[in-house]
Amino acid sequence: MSGDKMKTVKGAPSHNASPKENGHQAPSPVPPNDSSTHPSAANRAEDPALTSTGELTHTWVHFAKTFVLIFPIYALGYFEFSFSWLLIGLVLFFWWRRNTRGKHSRLNRALAFFEHEETSVKHSLTTSDLPPWVHFPDVERVEWLNKTVKQMWPYICQFVEKLFRETIEPAVKESNAHLSTFCFSKIDIGDKPVRVNGVKVYSENVDKRQIIMDLQISFVGNTEIDVDVKRYYCKAGIKSIQIHGVLRVVMEPLLSVMPLVGALSLFFLKKPLLDINWTGLTNLLDIPGLNGLSDSLIQDVIYSYLVLPNRVTIPLVGDMELAKLRFPLPKGVLRIHFLEAQDLEGKDKFLGGLIKGKSDPYGILQIGTQLFQSKTVKESLNPKWNEVYEALVYEHSGQHLEIELFDEDPDKDDFLGSLMIDMAELHKEQKVDEWFDLEEAPTGKLHLKLEWLSLLSSTEKLDQVLQSIRADRSLANDGLSSALLVVYLDSAQNLPSAKKSSTEPSPYVQFIVGHKTLESKIRFKTKEPLWEDCFSFLIHNPRRQELEVEVKDDKHKCTLGNLTVPLSCLLVEEDMTLTQCFALKNSGPSSTIKLKMALRILSLEKQVSSDQPSSVQVRKSSLPQPTAASTQRQSSDSPLPPPTPPPPIDASTFTLQHRDGEPYSASPLRSTSNLSMCISSSQKHLPHKESTPSLASDISLPYASLELQQRLRQLQNGSAPGQFPLGEVQLTVRHSSQRNKLIVVVHSCRNLIAFTKDGSDPFIRLYLLPDKSRTGRRKTSTTKRTLNPVYDQTFEFNVSMVELHRRTLDVAVKNGGSILSKHKGLLGKVLVDLSGEDIARGWTQWYSLSEDGLSSQSLTSTHDPLLTL
Numbered sequence: 122m123s124g125d126k127m128k129t130v131k132g133a134p135s136h137n138a139s140p141k142e143n144g145h146q147a148p149s150p151v152p153p154n155d156s157s158t159h160p161s162a163a164n165r166a167e168d169p170a171l172t173s174t175g176e177l178t179h180t181w182v183h184f185a186k187t188f189v190l191i192f193p194i195y196a197l198g199y200f201e202f203s204f205s206w207l208l209i210g211l212v213l214f215f216w217w218r219r220n221t222r223g224k225h226s227r228l229n230r231a232l233a234f235f236e237h238e239e240t241s242v243k244h245s246l247t248t249s250d251l252p253p254w255v256h257f258p259d260v261e262r263v264e265w266l267n268k269t270v271k272q273m274w275p276y277i278c279q280f281v282e283k284l285f286r287e288t289i290e291p292a293v294k295e296s297n298a299h300l301s302t303f304c305f306s307k308i309d310i311g312d313k314p315v316r317v318n319g320v321k322v323y324s325e326n327v328d329k330r331q332i333i334m335d336l337q338i339s340f341v342g343n344t345e346i347d348v349d350v351k352r353y354y355c356k357a358g359i360k361s362i363q364i365h366g367v368l369r370v371v372m373e374p375l376l377s378v379m380p381l382v383g384a385l386s387l388f389f390l391k392k393p394l395l396d397i398n399w400t401g402l403t404n405l406l407d408i409p410g411l412n413g414l415s416d417s418l419i420q421d422v423i424y425s426y427l428v429l430p431n432r433v434t435i436p437l438v439g440d441m442e443l444a445k446l447r448f449p450l451p452k453g454v455l456r457i458h459f460l461e462a463q464d465l466e467g468k469d470k471f472l473g474g475l476i477k478g479k480s481d482p483y484g485i486l487q488i489g490t491q492l493f494q495s496k497t498v499k500e501s502l503n504p505k506w507n508e509v510y511e512a513l514v515y516e517h518s519g520q521h522l523e524i525e526l527f528d529e530d531p532d533k534d535d536f537l538g539s540l541m542i543d544m545a546e547l548h549k550e551q552k553v554d555e556w557f558d559l560e561e562a563p564t565g566k567l568h569l570k571l572e573w574l575s576l577l578s579s580t581e582k583l584d585q586v587l588q589s590i591r592a593d594r595s596l597a598n599d600g601l602s603s604a605l606l607v608v609y610l611d612s613a614q615n616l617p618s619a620k621k622s623s624t625e626p627s628p629y630v631q632f633i634v635g636h637k638t639l640e641s642k643i644r645f646k647t648k649e650p651l652w653e654d655c656f657s658f659l660i661h662n663p664r665r666q667e668l669e670v671e672v673k674d675d676k677h678k679c680t681l682g683n684l685t686v687p688l689s690c691l692l693v694e695e696d697m698t699l700t701q702c703f704a705l706k707n708s709g710p711s712s713t714i715k716l717k718m719a720l721r722i723l724s725l726e727k728q729v730s731s732d733q734p735s736s737v738q739v740r741k742s743s744l745p746q747p748t749a750a751s752t753q754r755q756s757s758d759s760p761l762p763p764p765t766p767p768p769p770i771d772a773s774t775f776t777l778q779h780r781d782g783e784p785y786s787a788s789p790l791r792s793t794s795n796l797s798m799c800i801s802s803s804q805k806h807l808p809h810k811e812s813t814p815s816l817a818s819d820i821s822l823p824y825a826s827l828e829l830q831q832r833l834r835q836l837q838n839g840s841a842p843g844q845f846p847l848g849e850v851q852l853t854v855r856h857s858s859q860r861n862k863l864i865v866v867v868h869s870c871r872n873l874i875a876f877t878k879d880g881s882d883p884f885i886r887l888y889l890l891p892d893k894s895r896t897g898r899r900k901t902s903t904t905k906r907t908l909n910p911v912y913d914q915t916f917e918f919n920v921s922m923v924e925l926h927r928r929t930l931d932v933a934v935k936n937g938g939s940i941l942s943k944h945k946g947l948l949g950k951v952l953v954d955l956s957g958e959d960i961a962r963g964w965t966q967w968y969s970l971s972e973d974g975l976s977s978q979s980l981t982s983t984h985d986p987l988l989t990l
Contacts, residue, residue: 127679130438233544236720265821267316274314283309285346295645298951302351307358313354319667321517327544332382335519338393340364347400347434358400366393369516370430380437388432389518391489430515430655450576450607451513453548454723455522457555458570459484459495462507463556466530468535469500480528482537488512488522488544497529511602517544526559536864538562540569546737548573551727553735560740568657570730571737576605576721579697583663583722592662602659602723606688608632608668609655610641614702616648617709626674628681630714633669634658634688636891636927641876643675653742663688664718665839672705682708707899847949847970848873848908849884850934854953855963863889863918863955865927867901868965869911873948874937880906883948888931889918901983903937926956934970 175785197207271275285308288461318337327333340363347358372388425431429453454959462482468480482504483497485632491512498504512521521544526537538559547553551573559565583603586592590601610630619626628650630641644650662668670684682705691697697720705712867885873880884903899917904910920928936946949970 130881138190145913151535154795155422166923169603180835185230188415225583234435246373250935260321263317263320266320267314269315274312277314278310281310290915299352300350303347304349304351305346306349306356307345307347309345309940311345313340313342314338321519323445326518326548328373329370332375334370334372335390336365336368336370338366338368345400347809356774359397360400361398363396367519368390369519369708376438383436385435385437386432387435388430389428390516408938413835415717424506427487429520430513430657449516449721450721451516451605451657452515453576454574454602454605454837455488455544455547456513456601456725457486457493457510457512457522457571457576458554458572459486459493459508459510460568460570461507461508462526462559462568463502463503463566465502465504465526465537466562468530468537474681477511480535481530483524484528486510486522486529487524488514489520509601513657513659514544516984517548520544522547522571524569526562526565527565530578537560538567540567541739542569542571543739544738546735547561547571550735550737552725552730553737554730555735557738572725573727574723575726577724578698578721579721580692580697582724583692583889586722586724588661590661591726593611600661602661604660604663604688604723606658606660606663606668606691607719607721608657609719610652610660610717612648612649612651612653613705613712615709615713616650616672616681616712618648619674619679619681622677624676626673626681627676629675631671631673632658633671635666636659659721660688662693665689668718670703670714680707682706682712684714686716686718688720691718695722845872845969846874847972848934848965850949850951851965851967852932852951852953853881853963854960856922856931856955856960858922858961861919861921863920863928863930864963865899865916865918865930866965867912867914869909869913870934872908873910873934875908876946876948880908881948882906882937883908883910883934885912886933886935887916889920890929890931913981922961925960928955928956932968 137322174850193210194207197204203337239810279676285305290303290305293300316339320337323333342362342363345358345360347356347911349356366389367386369390372382372384374383375381376383425432465480465482470482479495479500479502481499482501484493484495484506486493486495489512492512493512495506495508498506522542523541523677524540526539528535528537529680539561540557554570554572556566556568561569586603592603594602604721613628613630616628618624625646625648627645628644628647629643630652632639632641635658639656639658640656641652641656644652658668667689668686668688670686672681672683673679676682684705686703698718700715700717702713702715705714708883782907846871849872850870851868854863856863863886866886870883870885873881873883882903882905883887885901887899899916899918901912901914902914932951932953934948934950936948950972951968951970953968
């Protein structure tokens, strides 16, 4: 009877169940007059009795369990047994319990693994293993092309083998004397041809004289390539290789005569996925820590030849202008304002996960081959970065801006969400300023302002652009960009031999604009090198900046000639383009270098963003996924910590305001697991590092200066401002050529503004721009409650005289305080120009402080003869 009652009690709660169960809505209740579905009044009256009986039974069961546990202890004491028997019993009990739990745990893990495998297989069958043309109507199936390639594959293999032996092998031998015995002992591309899983042809928003196609390339080959360096008895090779990616084919210009197409251009929009199986000594590279390292070396080679903006151009008509086809101008420049985020997921946990903390978020941005990493905001779920990045966009159709957020940790950074922006839609919108929901994360939003800058070949809007970015007030090399410079390096003639050497040089060219330096490839053992290479620079003010060209000999480490071209001379040329053979200085009597330079003004056509939500965000689920086995492996594994890539191509970064008035800096530092970008082989698996300093200072977008202006107006209270309303600072500046050091003495300040009613707690921070890293920062001690502090502190910066002329001393007077103090902020700034010839003698000056450092004045100057001692 009691058993029946127990069954009834257990079934009773089903009548009082919640209206929602397992996420499904329960059916609507039936009206009371329907007696067929509801219990009678008598049955309802029995429910309290059944419930009380169940509670009584539960109490007795609990009492019995307690008695069973306590009675053995009582019995041991009653019969005067040793306490050791109790300990033995407890040990046996816990051993049995641990064994049982271990078995259950292993069983549950096995079941969870099988469920995960089943889910992964179902997901992969619906997304990855099926070709793109199944999911996307604009991607077409091209099985006829695969059959054609299969028929041609033996002849393609012969061509590749000939290319390896006649082109690559001699180049490797000439590159280094230690590789003079290098040779390919075996080259077998294999019998498995390249497959094209789908083709997309662009018919809208393209030039009528070109055809653009995207080919989904997949190559899983049984390739065998063995190399041998006989001098060192070294053998190595590749046993198999897989490559998966999107290859863009551009046919332009279309002609009215045969062959109807002038040339073919081939390139990858983003780095292809690569998986290599090594043999020989390179088996060492299959070690997990070195596996990604070796793959990145090969990716670097592909990266430098086949990934946008690099491309392979095949001319079909003899008189085509190859320079224009190989290195076309970018379609535009994307300015990214990486502002803030909200409601990010807290990843930091304490006490074994019992207490959930906050995160230390930072962002990774990628467009094409260009990467940027923001600074890390400590312990915040609503971080504010206020950073700006500028990147070149060569193809807006089919290209995306990818953003991923991470929580910085000492061991492995946790993923916080991602976002993808379609460049084609952004090109239509021109300007977007809105909040975007993060994908692959339970919560989080990201605030971005995106601006598409068009390229103009005239100077009509130059003054307007310079005024909008404050270039008319700032220093030549700092701030947002107003123009783009593209330099096409063609060749050099009659280069001299290195001093005290009769051998031919191995020349390369170094280009410098402002703080950015780019180098060409090395041409070995020739006085008439042919480079056919292209370089791009984002220019802050073309009226003040210049291009420095230096030809160097890599073998003898010396200079073969140099040249300086003011960018202002391009402003008066037709279409701001100049092609000329320039005579090299400090070189041979007839040494020349041929350059083609084009300058384009960056113009924001749409000044106001729309109030309506834009359509620029792309859901990752709507994009075709690679069918590579390697991608499935990556998706099943846990995300890797973001590695460290090399500096990106043709990109600039810019900084806004830090929380305490100090600017954040950003730079292209690390890639991410999902982006899978090619990186420096020596840096891929290194732990997290501090991001490199920004290319621009914190003076161009004056958030801190606006706060300072507001505080100054409150202090003046309507009265007319004085001659130097923010006060003055006294500095001594000189350069020691013997020690290669810049010496700065901070003497004192006077007439500073009061930050609080008790005055200010001023200290002085110094940077030698563009270096804004922690190691490059100098600061004085804090003086309490004074408006006329005296410091007399000396600071030194390691910099040569040649490099010093391209640097700027950034001096900021700030109000200090404790860590939790709200009274932190900027009191004034000074930017000291170091390009003068008097820097070696030194000077002592009073400088007037300003909000942004641009309008500061040097008041009194004294050249102290003791400074030169």
